[in-house]
Amino acid sequence: MVCSSYLKTVILQAGKHIQKVSRGLVKFASLRSPKTISALRFSSDRIFPSIRKMMVDTNASANRGITNNSSSQKADDGGYASGGWKSEDGKLSCGYSSFRGKRASMEDFYDVKTCKINGQTVCLFGIFDGHGGSRAAEYLKENLFKNLMNHPEFLANTKLAISETYQQTDSDFLESGKDTFRDDGSTASTAVLVGNHLYVANVGDSRTVISKAGKAIPLSEDHKPNRSDERKRIENAGGVVMWAGTWRVGGVLAMSRAFGNRMLKQFVVAEPEIQEQVLDEEFELLVLASDGLWDVVPNEDAVSLALLEEEPEAAARKLIETAFSRGSADNITCIVVRLYHDLETKPQPETQAPSETDMELQSQPEPQTEPQMETEAETITEAETHTEPEAEPEPEPEPVGRAAPETQTEAVTKSGPTDGDGKQLG
Template structure:
């Protein structure tokens, strides 16, 4: 199958951005996508990576879209960019059992990342992946707080699950960890990590989960767009606000840039990565 995820890696200096676009055949004409990645104001290198492309697979056309939001370095999200989709499509017959293929690939990819330590460092990454099958069926999976939001008749539908320490406090404590929430800060696992599920993070792995939540949806004539983005957007823009901003911009690359600009205008400090997929 080869490297279906590509090797494009954006190493961005402060204030710089990267963007692009593409399209697939779709069920009635083309499905278009556009993306943008903008380095945040934090004093560390860009740690967001993405995948956005269409590939042939067993007589079908798959749209592969993902945002990988790294922390404590870019090695883990770069590894995910290169390997996660390949692993999903190698896990038996994806089209026969997408749920199993995705779950197993997430698990085995995390095990591979941990086994490569210290080559990949002590960092980790969240992930949200979206697989579009023949522009008719959508499968979304995620660990962490990057998010996928679908628009149907202009209504925002969240397709992913935000994995926050307070929400999964019981699981963390059952694994011997704890959740702290210092005044003025967000809840963190063992006072360190602001998400309860992630790839990597070897030092915290005994207290973290890396199994994804998986959802699916039919793509109907009422479905307008899908937005896949890192929490640099979602910290300051609601699901419905994002849909309202993007839905009337026909060019999905311009829509992604508009969303990133809005997040910056609202003083988002984090890296901002966004993919917009337009179905009609």
Template structure:
């Protein structure tokens, strides 16, 4: 057996699957007025697609859960693929998820990162950002993120960001306390150790001493004022403001059509990155 074949068998063993289809939609079974749609588009870079996502409903005990996530990989797609297969599983198996939700989600993120680092021989030296949303019985959103993929809700027509962009310039003191530095070269974005343009991420073993994988977590009630949720990778947010994204799809009732439109708008504004997005419509 060749080295390449051995590596492939190891990848299968740790649960690296193929990417999701490029587009799709669905709706809740008990919350039938809630629909979701997703769309992905490969960017202009030479490397393979590095974005992965989850967009589905499932039953957990007596609860209906909407599970939505964007994973934006870098230096390879294997870490993002691993997250697609394992992160929600690790979150929901936390014993205190229903009682101490924010603590449980943070712990699951950190434990997942530890597992990724342990398997760096298989998963490679790359990493991934993540933004996740768990919709509980159509009434409560649990948002968590590391990196610069973003969660935005439309509330009475106004965009409101629920996630936090983890930019190196904002976390410079933390990075320097851990022995790293933030470069700020002319014509480039700030980077951790001159390499990574986000201050928090899964994986990235060579930089992990200077990076955090602890997520910010927000719990948001879904009332009659929340119209829809957007989760998207930075291929959208580099070229569109939160309000521009909301305005571009507010009048589109079909969630999948809205997700496709959002990516079309980003491409028309010269986005060259891989792009993935999920739209969850509440009304």
């Protein structure tokens, strides 16, 4: 009897569990219907909005790209940011634009800074394109220019300061991440303007191009493993360059120089190549960009498109849009710098309020005829002066007849034209 009652209890409990399992299967089947799935999505959006926001990459890195010189900054959930800045003396303005593009995350950073060192105005512009993560690019954005401006030889020997700062910053970055398992890296393409001297330094495959009289001139050469000099340097260090979809160092990295990349540091150095230019009135603008632009936009196109826009911020946005429309699948970041040399040679009177003297000259048009009369008098006097040696008149009666012309000559000399228009300023 005990056994039979025990069996009944087991059978009843098993039946209850079977019913629970069957109900669960029915519910699971109902969850697969489209209506249920859409309802669950709607509920999750309302209950967990922060989680949903985290799942969509809002490109916080683009917001970190705001610099101390940005006059405007816009960012949206698509990973887009742009802004602009103008120098106090009006000789330079720049615009920058950054777009996540088709990538799931943003690894590009940019930096724009100005400062005065010993009374000398210095402008710095930089593009940093990360790979394997954004940590290296962000580190450069926060530290590279700061370290450079603190270098003791920055003004005395700018090229040496740039070279040493690049390599020291790379060492500092590797030291900061020695206890982590990350091995990300970054390019750097920077332009430093000290007075009218421009220093462009490059590590990696970002690029800087300058426009001179409408012609595009690259001021950096991409560090690709298949460059003959780079390949020789890598192989001499014991490395290998092989094809893996593109030429790569050790079959891994598609550039031959970079910050970071600890595992390849013996072959992938952070020593920059530096070019110096003395700017004159023929230099119009400067374009710095990550390879997301240069992969699909040639140097000449970039310069011609940037010259079409009056404002550099609009030019930077135009270049970003062009690269994306041409199929760029990478992050795209660009800085456009415009140079205004005419401000150095002419004072631009339109920027100053008219003085009382200017108002008087505008309200009195009569004196405009005086310079013509003075010019004629001056011409006559010069003609008479040249004919005197040929005529050789008698010296005694001459002062009486010549008194009036001599007085006119003195008047012309004292009140002669002092500007290009022949207007009497005295």
